[in-house]
Amino acid sequence: MVRRFPASALIGGGFILLLILVFMLLPLAIVAAASVTAGSFLTFPPQGFSLRWYGEVLASTAYLDAARTSLILATAVTASSVVIGTAAAIALHRRLLPGTSVLSALFLSPLVLPTIIFGIGLLIVASIYFGGPSLVALWVGHTVITVPYIVRTVAAVLSDADPQIEEAARTMGARPLQRLWFVVLPQARAGIIAGGFFAFNVSFDEAVVALFLRSPGVETLPMRIYGQLEFSPTPAVAAVSTLMILLTILLIVAIERFLGLRRVAG
């Protein structure tokens, strides 16, 4: 019997792994560390420890307004993309429509098309036909890029569900809407919830489409942070960014509880 992994591979592998993890987490850790500085400038390592910059953020109307816009946008996007994405996933799962594989590709294509190309396209359409970009245009744009996540998570859950139950409901006389409401939606529940958290996270964090659709009076948190980074950021930006990281961690934990990350990522 040979040893599966030689000592050099275990030690070397462990070391490489550690380096990669430090590398992956470095930017997030640095932002979090810089946010608790007691000093007046962005430095790493931070000078002393204080939460004064968090106080500064919570007292700033500009940040609070941006946070409110982001929350409203992400909530509206989650609602619209959950409804549209779940319905589409159920239809795609049944494979009754001609060209289902083409339709599936269409529904997943916003995941692979670079957002910069989509962003400029939306800007052009909003400006030519709708009198300029607006929060509504941003809502539509974010719905397009989040629908694929819902389609994916719901389809993954439905493919494990037992289709005979719906058939049984049908033979027992359940009408289409009853079957949807009492059989299919409960079967898809975990996928819908996990997909919804995904959609919320993507919309809340999205910067590229938002920057293209910049309009007066509409500023989301990522847009505000981007604007600050172009000039000279203060530790307040680090504090806001840290709060955004914490929200993402919460959402990942939620997705993990309902569906399991491996199934979404793989």
Place this chain on the structure above:
Amino acid sequence: MPHPLRRAERGAGAFGESVLLIGPGAALLIGAFLFPVGQILVLSIVPPEEGLSIWANFARFFEDDYYLRVAWRTFRLSVIITLVTAMIGFPLAYVVARSPRIVGYTLLLLTVLPLMTSVVVRTFGWIIALGRGGPVADLLSLTGLGARDATLLHTETGIVIAMVQVLLPFMTLTTLGVISTIHPHLEEASRTMGAGFYRTLRHVVLPLSVPGLVSGSLLVFALSISSFVTPNLVGGVRLPVMAGAIYQQATSTLDWNFAAAQSTLLLAAVLGLLIPYLALTRRRHG
């Protein structure tokens, strides 16, 4: 096995039901996705002045040294970024695949966390890390690789470091998908026949991982040539890349036709990479 509804009521109410279910999504994607992308293609061939050819916007791009330099920088950096992510992503994916469940799982979680945080926030971290007095710059001057008080901000090296971190999860996840289908028995067979661990890695695992590495590389390259937030903020105005130039023209100078022409070129490049990527990954899922 076909869905039972398919057998039971083909053509009857079930078909109409499917149409109703997919209708809103199809309308959204056609109206708010395909149509805007189509608009780019249309605007790109509208000449800037009457009487010029439909290729005028493209000609301007290929005749101007500045834009060619921007395109060349974008291409060159994307090649380097892709190679580096492949070199880091393969061992990482292998370790995740072959570790005990809990270790692999933790690693996966730690790889996905940065992927799901806002790109603006991650880039901000790199701005502090790469800037004067930041840990990466300090490390360089400590090891003698860089001057004292050095900064990697506004350098191509800085762009590569930050972009590799942003794109590594895509490479790892794509490669992991392939490596986890390689049966450990193959490696055991090679080992019992006398090949060492590294020889097995090189001659058994690596060749079998090639489809994952190729599709991961196509994806990373496509994402890399079209990235805008990270290269713009880390590279600054002195080192524009294509996506940054497009953003400038679309939002500041409002030169939409020219921006549309550049977007069309970028789109062509991305599609040229993503179509083989999709074909490769679909074959794998069977």
